[in-house]
Amino acid sequence: MDKEELSVELKxxxxxIFNLKNMLxxxxxxxxxxxxxxxxxxEIxxxxYMLEDYTKYRQxxxxxxELSKYDGSLGNPAYIAVYGIVYDVSNSPVWGGGTHFGATAGGDLTSQFEKCHKRDLSKLKNLPIVGTLKV
Structure with missing residues (x-):
């Protein structure tokens, strides 16, 4: 079950539970x-169990x-790895189409990040974390 399906099921x-509580x-x-x-x-x-699955998906x-498949093309999400953390940049306005100033989603962009942002992690703080990069 993917993240969207889990979200629908959790809702x-x-x-x-809300309806059953009212019936009670x-x-x-x-x-x-x-x-x-x-x-x-x-229901609880x-x-x-679904939250456990959701946590596994998030981690x-x-x-x-695997990361290379998430380049933002053909309707795929756009993910990047920086310092071993994988971020979802799909909804970031500066990452339109999976690219950002010549950098392309779907890879480990740690060295490009260091060159441009000098380890300023505040640039990443609002991006959803979807996992880690396996070494």
């Missing part, structure tokens, strides 16, 4: 209340070959 679980507030029958409570616990457990480890 669905939240909606189900208006249910008088003890047996029905127990059934609703069980359904709520099921499902949410916890993905990329090889340089």
């Amino acid at each position: 669905e679980c939240y909606k189900n 507030n208006f249910t008088q029958c003890p047996i029905k209340r127990m059934q609703i409570e069980d359904e709520i616990l099921f 457990n499902k949410t916890l 993905r480890e990329f090889t340089i070959e």
Whole structure:
């Protein structure tokens, strides 16, 4: 399951829990209340498992070959690695089309970053981190 699918599923679980909670507030029958409570616990457990998957997705480890697929072309996201951290630059206005002042997404751009930004990590602080670069 990819990040977008997880996001949709997590929102669905939240909606189900909210609706079940409202049902619980208006249910008088003890047996029905127990059934609703069980359904709520099921949705909570499902949410916890999905969050674990989401965390694994966010902590993905990329090889340089895998990273090269994320160059911003053909509808792919644009990722760059700097100091071993992989950032998503897809929505960054200065990275239109997966390029930025001659640098191309899909690779380890640590040396280019150092040349231009002199280790000024503030340039990266607003970019989503999607994983690490496998050495």
